[in-house]
Amino acid sequence: MTKTKEPLSRRKFLKGTGLAAGAAAGAIAAPAVVTAQSPVVIKMQTSWPASDIWMDFARQYVDRVQMMSGGRITVDLLPAGAVVGAFQVLDAVNDGILDAAHTVPVYWYGKNKAASLFGTGPVFGGNANTMLAWFYAGGGAELYRELTQEILGLNTYGFYGFPMPAQPFGWFKEPITTVAEVDGFKYRTVGLAADLMQKLGMSVAQLPGGEIVPAMERGVIDAFEFNNPSSDMRFGAQDVAKNYLLSSYHQASESFEFLFNKDFFDDLDEDLQAILKYGVEAVSTSNTALALDNYSSDLQKLQDEHGVNVLRTSKEILAAQLKAWDELIPVLEEDDFMKRTLDSQRAWVDRVVFYELMNSPDLALAYDHYFPGKLKL
Numbered sequence: 001m002t003k004t005k006e007p008l009s010r011r012k013f014l015k016g017t018g019l020a021a022g023a024a025a026g027a028i029a030a031p032a033v034v035t036a037q038s039p040v041v042i043k044m045q046t047s048w049p050a051s052d053i054w055m056d057f058a059r060q061y062v063d064r065v066q067m068m069s070g071g072r073i074t075v076d077l078l079p080a081g082a083v084v085g086a087f088q089v090l091d092a093v094n095d096g097i098l099d100a101a102h103t104v105p106v107y108w109y110g111k112n113k114a115a116s117l118f119g120t121g122p123v124f125g126g127n128a129n130t131m132l133a134w135f136y137a138g139g140g141a142e143l144y145r146e147l148t149q150e151i152l153g154l155n156t157y158g159f160y161g162f163p164m165p166a167q168p169f170g171w172f173k174e175p176i177t178t179v180a181e182v183d184g185f186k187y188r189t190v191g192l193a194a195d196l197m198q199k200l201g202m203s204v205a206q207l208p209g210g211e212i213v214p215a216m217e218r219g220v221i222d223a224f225e226f227n228n229p230s231s232d233m234r235f236g237a238q239d240v241a242k243n244y245l246l247s248s249y250h251q252a253s254e255s256f257e258f259l260f261n262k263d264f265f266d267d268l269d270e271d272l273q274a275i276l277k278y279g280v281e282a283v284s285t286s287n288t289a290l291a292l293d294n295y296s297s298d299l300q301k302l303q304d305e306h307g308v309n310v311l312r313t314s315k316e317i318l319a320a321q322l323k324a325w326d327e328l329i330p331v332l333e334e335d336d337f338m339k340r341t342l343d344s345q346r347a348w349v350d351r352v353v354f355y356e357l358m359n360s361p362d363l364a365l366a367y368d369h370y371f372p373g374k375l376k377l
Contacts, residue, residue, distance in 0.1 A: 039074040040272065042264075044100040047086040047107055049210045050079035053230040053294055057162065057256070058102040060290065061283040068275045068282075075100075086208035093259045094154050100276075101259040105158070106191035106251075107208075113332070114147050116191035117341050118160075119254035122325045124349040128163030130356065131253040131345070132284075135160050138348040143341050151337060155262045161280040162287035165295065166252035169313040170225030171232070171241035177314045188212055188224035192328070193250040199324035200317075209235060216240040225250070228291070229299040238306040247313045249321040256287070 044062070048054040055077075062075040080086040089101035090108040105115040118140065119131070126134070134140045148154045169176075170189075176182060183201035194204040205221050213236045215221045223241070225248070226232050232244075258280045265273060302308040333339040368375055 037072065039069075039072055040268065042073060042075045042099045043078070043083075044075050044102065045078040045080070045083050045089055045092070045098050046101065047080050047089055047103040047208065049081075049235070051234050052209065053228075053234060053290075054102075054256075055079060056290060057283070057287045060286045061102070061161075061258070061279060064282055064286075065275055065279045068279060069272060073272060073275065077102075080208065080210065086210070090154070090156065090259060093261050094156050096155075096261050096263065099261050099264045101257075103257050103259060104254060105257050106193075106254070109191040109206075111152060112147065113192065114151075114335070114338050114341060116193075117338065117345070118144055118147075118257075120191045120193055120251040121253070121345070122192075122329055122342070123249045123252045123322075124346055125353045125357075126253060126345075126349040127166065128253045128255055130349065130352055132160060132163040132255050133352065134345060134348045135255070138352075139344050143337075143344060147337065149262075157260045157262055157265055159258045159260075159277055159280040160255045161258060161284040162256045162291070163284070164254045164256075165228065165291065167227050167248060167250065167254070168225055168232075169245040169248040169250070169317065170223055171237050172223045172243045172245065173241050175243050175309065175311060176223075176245060176317070178316055179320045182223070182317075185223050186221045188215065188221045188226075189250060191251075192332075193225075195328055196250050196321060196324050199327060200320055213237065213240055227251075228295050229302060230291075230294045233298050233302055233306075238302055238308050242307060243309045243311065244302065245311050245313045247318070249318060249325065 044058075046055060046058050048058070058077055062077050065073055065075060083098060084092045086103075087107050087110075089098065089103050090111070092098040093101050104120075105118045106120045109115045118135070119128075131140075135144070144158060148156055148158060170187070174181075179200055185202045186205065187197050187202040188205050188207050189197055190206045194206055197204050202223075205215065207215055207221075209226050209231065212221075212224050212226060216224065217240060224237075226235070226237070229244075232238075237244075258276075260276065265276070268276070299310065303310055329342065333342060364375060
């Protein structure tokens with residue numbers, strides 16, 4: 001365990017020695033007891049390379065936690081590979097090798113496919129905001145606890161923050177408009193999206209972000225998706241492919257996962273627990289602002305400076321993805337837990353997205369009114 005707790009708080013000192021009772025009984029006043037409080041040090045690793053924008057998102061969380069704690073918490077933030085690989089952070093947190101991790105649940109999909117339902121499962125019509133709300137208000141957190149602590153027996157807690165924009169269909173060497181054109185492709189994705197893309201005729205390699213470009217250069221994969229224009233540009237996607245297809249149903253509702261070792265977390269003072277937990281909600285807002293700023297400006301750079309052809313995924317491919325989900329869902333629902341989770345999500349989306357779609361004005365119509373001709377619909 002890497003935590004360093006305060007050696008002795010004044011409250012615990014008084015309770016342990018009986019000085020509080022003595023003082024109340026009128027004992028002779030003694031000089032005030034002053035004890036230096038060492039900060040709690042949290043070893044936290046991400047699943048991202050040091051240069052990825054998601055490390056910037058993690059730093060925003062660290063900054064807020066340290067400031068809100070008044071220096072009582074110090075976070076030692078490490079990139080992927082510093083202690084364990086990108087896909088191994090859950091095991092490391094569970095075993096106490098790490099105190100915390102900044103990751104996504106799909107990265108531990110190999111333990112149980114249900115992990116993918118907490119961010120990268122079927123899209124019934126809701127986006128990441130809808131499904132983050134499901135996690136906190138629609139029963140998702142309880143189902144997540146059941147999966148992690150009861151079914152898998154993990155010694156961890158997980159909190160969710162930053163509803164991500166839908167992930168692009170990805171990077172291709174040639175423009176893609178039909179399902180037939182991707183048949184036989186070797187494609188990188190993760191989680192249930194791998195099952196989905198296989199239904200479209202592709203073979204799939206599940207790789208962490210840092211391995212994607214080398215795999216393209218060696219011909220291990222023909223096409224790939226990771227997540228967003230900023231991350232993709234930073235690891236050099238534009239150097240190995242020039243056609244970038246935005247919009248997809250394969251990963252349209254994901255949020256970050258903030259993992260903590262349960263023993264470590266439970267041993268903290270309650271106010272520090274609250275800072276770590278609700279700091280996730282606070283940083284969700286700042287992550288969203290940073291993402292929208294960087295993702296949009298980097299998309300422009302990809303077009304203007306790197307000659308990338310930015311397209312929207314065709315309706316034919318999107319329709320094929322929905323059909324593929326239709327084929328996968330009955331298989332997933334053979335597992336009782338996955339069926340209960342999917343039932344919960346469907347009920348939430350049915351009610352909530354009806355409101356969202358009925359209430360939302362046509363934003364594309366307004367955008368095209370003020371910036372005519374820019375949208376490629």
